[in-house]
Amino acid sequence: MIANVRLAANLTPTLPSPIAGQGCKEATMDLLLRDADIDPAPLVGKRVAILGYGNQGRAQALNLHDSGIDVVVGLRGGSGSTVEAESAGLDTALLDAAVGSADIVMMLAPDEIHHALYREIEPNLRDGAALGFSHGLSIRFGFIEPRADLDVFLLAPKGPGTALRSLYQQGKGMIALWAVHQDRSSRAGAIALAYGRAIGCARAGLIASSFAEEAEADLFNEQAVVWGGVPELLVAGFETLVAGGISPEVALLECVGELKLIAELIDDRGIAGMREAISNTAELGATIGGTRIIDASVRDRMRAVLDEVRAGKFAAALSQEEADGYPRLERARADSRATLLEKTFEKLREIEG
Numbered sequence: 195m196i197a198n199v200r201l202a203a204n205l206t207p208t209l210p211s212p213i214a215g216q217g218c219k220e221a222t223m224d225l226l227l228r229d230a231d232i233d234p235a236p237l238v239g240k241r242v243a244i245l246g247y248g249n250q251g252r253a254q255a256l257n258l259h260d261s262g263i264d265v266v267v268g269l270r271g272g273s274g275s276t277v278e279a280e281s282a283g284l285d286t287a288l289l290d291a292a293v294g295s296a297d298i299v300m301m302l303a304p305d306e307i308h309h310a311l312y313r314e315i316e317p318n319l320r321d322g323a324a325l326g327f328s329h330g331l332s333i334r335f336g337f338i339e340p341r342a343d344l345d346v347f348l349l350a351p352k353g354p355g356t357a358l359r360s361l362y363q364q365g366k367g368m369i370a371l372w373a374v375h376q377d378r379s380s381r382a383g384a385i386a387l388a389y390g391r392a393i394g395c396a397r398a399g400l401i402a403s404s405f406a407e408e409a410e411a412d413l414f415n416e417q418a419v420v421w422g423g424v425p426e427l428l429v430a431g432f433e434t435l436v437a438g439g440i441s442p443e444v445a446l447l448e449c450v451g452e453l454k455l456i457a458e459l460i461d462d463r464g465i466a467g468m469r470e471a472i473s474n475t476a477e478l479g480a481t482i483g484g485t486r487i488i489d490a491s492v493r494d495r496m497r498a499v500l501d502e503v504r505a506g507k508f509a510a511a512l513s514q515e516e517a518d519g520y521p522r523l524e525r526a527r528a529d530s531r532a533t534l535l536e537k538t539f540e541k542l543r544e545i546e547g
Contacts, residue, residue, distance in 0.1 A: 245299065316341060330406060335409070349371075424453075
């Protein structure tokens with residue numbers, strides 16, 4: 195997916211600004227490290243504690259286990275994930291015990307609870323331990339201020355945990371970003387790289403970044419492009435066709451059903467190659483219609499989203515949403531399930547069997 199990235203000898207990324215609210219400094223993005231470039235020794239004989247057994251936690255724990263790493267999943271007493279993790283062959287322990295036994299502790303619980311979780315586990319973190327993240331948000335926006343004696347690193351797979359796990363099982367990998375926030379031992383970068391190798395990401399490649407850059411880019415993408423912008427575009431297209439007299443089934447097939455096809459073409463060929471692979475009719479339609487929909491005003495609003503992300507507005511909203519018990523997310527989920535688009539989707543799924 196990422197081509198023409200040259201391998202550099204310097205393995206140290208530009209460090210992020212630790213001050214919440216600042217934009218990230220320029221990161222070294224001209225290197226792509228793979229398995230053969232990375233020393234696995236920093237993880238040999240070390241224990242990794244995974245905190246959070248959700249999408250990323252499960253995948254990373256299993257990949258570490260299958261790579262021969264001593265891994266323990268830290269859970270609260272009575273957690274429903276205990277049976278699941280142990281059934282998968284993983285060791286589990288209560289949070290305090292898992293953290294206290296580990297050389298490396300990965301914060302893979304939801305971002306919005308990191309502040310409270312870190313305060314809970316900090317007394318049990320070993321002196322000189324490494325604290326790892328798969329998202330830069332908690333460091334970039336000040337949810338956590340790590341103890342000065344800790345190494346603090348980022349290893350962020352660029353995709354969901356389900357895909358990270360399935361790619362690993364196929365002998366493949368998922369590209370990831372890595373960075374260092376605190377390098378107390380002078381080995382934090384080496385630990386980050388060895389960790390990326392152990393979860394299979396270095397099979398595809400590890401790219402140097404920063405906590406700030408990863409967090410800002412990821413939050414912008416989630417809001418303005420892939421998880422926010424694209425679904426709303428699909429819904430708007432569906433509703434426009436239905437309002438214009440097109441049946442919901444046909445509208446769904448046209449506006450939603452073809453998304454997987456275009457995504458696969460872009461993944462395989464790039465955007466230019468995708469356009470060359472479709473019919474002249476589709477290509478001309480895209481040329482004429484695309485910039486009418488995504489015009490200068492949309493780009494202005496995208497820039498506004500990025501500015502708000504960098505100013506910490508979204509991070510504050512995330513914290514407030516958690517404090518309030520997730521009312522906005524609950525409403526959004528219920529509203530989405532009740533739409534004609536979702537009902538049509540379920541109907542077609544039943545027909546297809």
